[in-house]
Amino acid sequence: MRNPLSKTIEEIKPSGIRKFFDIVSEMKDAISLGVGEPDFDTPWHIREEGIYSLEKGRTFYTSNAGLKELKIEICRYLKRRFDLEYNYEDETLVTVGGSEAIDAAMRVMIDPGDEVLIPEPCYVSYLPCVQLAYGVPVGIPLQEKNQFKLTKQEVLDNITEKTKILVLPFPNNPTGAVMTKEDLQEIAEVCVEKDIFVLSDEIYAELTYGQRHTSIASLPGMRERTIVINGFSKSYAMTGWRLGYATGPSEIIKQMIKVHQFAIMCAPTTSQYAAIEALRNGDADVERMSTAYDQRRRFLVESFKRMGLECFEPFGAFYVFPSIQKFGMSSEEFATRLLQEQKVAVVPGTAFGDSGEGFLRISYAYSIDNLKIALVRIEEFIKTLEK
Template identity: 70%
Template structure:
């Protein structure tokens, strides 16, 4: 029989994020710190609005681009938060999570051979989505010594005449790194000088702890060359509702909407009605969740310092990315032994790119009680490894 599979798809590696979570799920008394999903319930007002929309029989398709009411609220929200104005009818698209927006954004912007700059460590979807769009992924290794920020020096090394798109994954998964306005300004100047476009994944923008989130789209000359991607999964604790959105230049959003129309039709109707309520009335709940994450973040950093485990301080998302290089083993080996010996699942850093080797990702989207127990097991494990090295 003829091979039914596409070589392009077969050659893409499956995500390494869930491997240890799946094993831990089957292990008695195991603790998983591996999945990037809020442990909070979706705020009640949002759930109630979703329920009410079902009771009222609002179960039909919406416009392909999303409810006009929701797109209007998204634009008002972004105007408040990142100080950029968008047209809800021409420059806004509601998607099935931020992940769909990444996928269709790349497919609409790339011709075969166009290069995409992807800073790593970063979310696992950027590289395979580039490949599926017939683009060429060009990885930019970010440096621990630089707080995993993207610099102009990095861009100069990897930009070529074929470069078309730069992915900006900040606040960052898995490192928790952020980019301040001062950090973004030289990057924006480079993008303008080299006539590049930016996909700015801002799904963790509500979860910053040092200063207000700054979008690269808000800098001079960047609105017209940036697709801002965000959603409700992380900040609003709505992972299972599968709702995201993107805003950007009309010419790009128009084509993304066309592709979305053929592949998806529209985002879930119930989720859209619920999200309207979230944007209008749930910023206080989002702030309460942010404060809780920040408390956990500070706890983890304090515990790492006590056990002498090197970790730069993250100021975004809900992850820490400690170094395990002192133990002379790969991230995979460390994570495997930690799971088998102490029943705690973390994600090896190399799941987010080769430059993540020597690190592990720990999510603090878990209760303080779980984190205290897990960190106690980590301290015991680290002490044991150090004794082995003597």
């Protein structure tokens, strides 16, 4: 029989996180600090709107790009929160989570052999999405000494004639790094000068601490070359609803709608109705949850400092990314032993790219009480290492 599989798919490695998941799920009483989703339930008024839409029998397809009311609310929201101006008619696409938007954007922008710059460590799906679109992913290893921000020089060092897209994943999963307006301005200049497009994944835009998120699309010359990806999962604690969106120049969005229309048809109708409520009346929920994350963030950073686990201060998302280099073992070894000896699950930095070696991703999407229990165990583990 012939090989049923394509060369492309065979070249794609399974997610590094999967491997660790399998180990963790066999351990019954482990405490996990390994999740990438909020611990809050979706605010009730949003869930209630989803229930109401079901009661009303709104169980049909919506138009491909999404409900008109939702697209209008998305555009209003982006204007209100990030000073971004998009037209709901042909510059906005509602997707099945931010992930689908990443995939669709890559497919419509990449020709075989085009290079895509991906700052690492980063979320796991950019690289395979580029590969599936026959592009060439080019990782840019970010440095802890730059607080895991992307610098102008790093971009310049990796640009070739074939570079077409730069992925900008900030606020960042797994490092918690953010890019300020000034940081972004430098990157924007390079993109304009070298004619590079940007895929800006801003799914954690509402979760920044002590500063407001700036979208690179709001900077001069960038709107026409940026696809902004955002969604409801992190800001409104709606991961299971699978709802995200992409906004950008109509030239690109129109083609993304094509991919979406043939592959997906439309995003879940119930979720779209719930999302309208989230955007209309959810600002206070966002505020409440981000305040809670900020408190936990301080708590973790402070505790790590006290127990001698080096950790740069992250200002976004809900992760801290401490360094374990001084213990002289790999991230995976550290995480595995921490799990076996103290039953605390964290994710090795290497699950997010080779440059994550020497770091751990620790999530604070947990109550302070849970964090406390886990921290006692981590401290205990570190003590045994230092003996």
